[in-house]
Amino acid sequence: MSAFTIAAPHEMEKAGNWMLARRALDLKAFGLNLVDIPPGERIPEHDETGRDQEEVFLALKGDATIVIDGEEHHLPEGSFARLDTHLKRTVTNDGEETIRVLICSAPTTSGYAPMGWA
Numbered sequence: 001m002s003a004f005t006i007a008a009p010h011e012m013e014k015a016g017n018w019m020l021a022r023r024a025l026d027l028k029a030f031g032l033n034l035v036d037i038p039p040g041e042r043i044p045e046h047d048e049t050g051r052d053q054e055e056v057f058l059a060l061k062g063d064a065t066i067v068i069d070g071e072e073h074h075l076p077e078g079s080f081a082r083l084d085t086h087l088k089r090t091v092t093n094d095g096e097e098t099i100r101v102l103i104c105s106a107p108t109t110s111g112y113a114p115m116g117w118a
Contacts, residue, residue: 009034017041021102030106035091037064037099042092048085053105057081057091062099065092 007024012034014020019034021027031053035043045067048055057066057075064075067090068083075081075091083089085108093099106112 029110030104032102032104034060035101035103037091037093037101039093039096039098042067042090043101045088045090047088048083048105052085052107052109054085054108055083055089056104057083057089058102058104060100060102062093062095062097064099064101065094066090067092 005025007021009019009021012019012021012024017036017038019036021032021034022030025032037043057064058080059075059077061077063077066073066075066081068081069088072092073081091101
């Protein structure tokens with residue numbers, strides 16, 4: 001096994017509109033996936049209580065709408081949203097072009113220790 005991995009989205013295993021970055025990079029400490037959301041569509045609504053996953057969403061391409069506990073929030077291209085485990089969430093595309101969102105997750109009990117300067 002290599003000590004590093006490089007993978008482009010077009011090289012990743014796909015599941016529908018999802019690009020499985022975690023699998024492509026063989027990540028073990030956190031989840032990481034890309035999803036392309038066509039106009040008028042959304043990802044499945046969910047929470048992460050059962051898995052104790054804190055999630056971060058990054059609008060990579062296009063403006064998204066993130067719905068948190070039923071309330072819509074604008075997520076402009078280049079913006080991040082972080083959600084606690086218990087919140088119901090989905091990401092929708094209310095625009096006219098397909099958007100791309102990066103989703104990162106890790107257990108809140110992962111033991112992450114930030115560097116002093118970060």
